[in-house]
Amino acid sequence: MACNIGKEVDREFLPYVTVYKDGSVDRPLETPFVPPTPHDPATGVSSKDITISENPLIKARLFLPKLADSESSLKIPILVYYHGGGFLFESAFSADHHLFLNTLVSEAKVVAVSVEYRRAPEHVLPIAYEDSWAALNWVAGSGSETEPWLKKHGDLGRLFIGGDSSGANIVHNLAMRAGKESLHGGVKILGALLTHPHFWSSKPVGTESIEGHENAAPYVVWNFVYPTAPGGIDNPMINPLSPEAPSLQGLGCSRLLVSVAEEDLLRDRGVWYVEGVKKSGWIGDVELVDVEGEGHAFQILRPGTENANKLIKRLADFLQK
Structure with a gap:
């Protein structure tokens, strides 16, 4: 610093x-930034940094699992991942997210693209959403045509998007956009992973307290990172069930997995979101994973613990289906 x-x-x-x-x-x-690893000693996963766009500057870290000689031409699912951090901090290059994706890529045997979108306060929302959509389109188009790991091993028929916290919020908004706007070449998103998604609204839900609701961290964060948001905290990008929000029936993917944690302030929001998806008439499979005794982003902040390993295995199972 x-x-x-x-x-x-x-x-x-x-x-x-x-x-x-x-x-x-x-x-x-x-979290401190770490360089990519050509061959991670713990998992065998290789990683490298690339530039998706020069103007605007959008970078990413790619992850490739260890493949046997007999799998040298194997096509595997693609996961486009968006890191958390309240749109404010953390990075695709942060040590904690690097470790998490090494573990997930090894377990799931996917090629992952961890996107370095531009962050607030230097770049207030909706810039992060635009960068994230541009990166996803790059993967669907020129990235899979020219980037060696994606070209050789990426299966665009099994394209997933995933993220934690604010990254999960980005995933929801990308899935909604993909429901009304085609990706490059008509590529479809097969599934979306939302772990501990960052949603909020002007009215409490579930066990959220009415007292102090406007001072809760998700509320304050949103006003800081998107001060000009139409509708404020009830903007559809943060409140997907607001009266102005498009129907969740329009989600542009076939499968959805939402993970929440018992001790997370955002836990009831994830449950609320899943219930909203089910009631919307969306034609797809939605699953909810609720982990007891854990807090926000525990799979990243408490690596190697039993519950973290179990959740990563659950995410990997979703990506392998």
């Missing part, structure tokens, strides 16, 4: 982000 002693603060959202008047930004809680 850069030294910003003596700099004048413009605005801040503590403890996550401080913006200084010179335009510099501090992210005190951000």
Whole structure:
């Protein structure tokens, strides 16, 4: 983290982000970045960094599982992944997400594209959504035609999108967009993974408290990362069940898995979302995974634990079907 002693603060959202008047930004809680690994010693997974677009600048980290000589031409599912961090911090290059995707790619035997979308506050929403859609279209088009790992091993007939927290929010919005706007070449999304999705609204749901609802972290985060959002916290991108939101019947995928955690503030939102999908008339298979005794993004923040390993196995099973 850069030294910003003596700099004048413009605005801040503590403890996550401080913006200084010179335009510099501090992210005190951000996980350190790590380089890609040509051959991860623990999993055998290889990774590399690529540039999807120069203008705007969109990067990604690709992951390829260890394949036997007999599998040198094997076609495997593609997972386009969007990291969490409240649209504010964390990265496709963060140590925790790198470790998580090494483990998931090894378990699921998929080729993964972890997208480095532009983040707030330097780039407020909806820029992250636009970058994420552009990256997905790249995978469906020129990426699978020119990027060696995708060209040789990627099966566009088994295209998945996935993400955690704010990344899961992005996944929902991409799936909705894919329901009304074709991806390059008419490629279809087979399935979507949403782990601990970041949704909220002006009215509490489930066990959420009425008192202090407007000061809850998901509410404050949204106002910070998308201050001009039409409808504020009831914008359909954060409240997919708002009166102005398009019907969830329009989700542009065939299968959906939503994972929640008992001790997560966002737990009831995930359940609420699944119930909304079921009631919408969406023609597809939706599954809910509810993990007891765990908190938000535990599969990333508590790697190697029994519950983290179990959830990763569950996600892998979804990707292998």
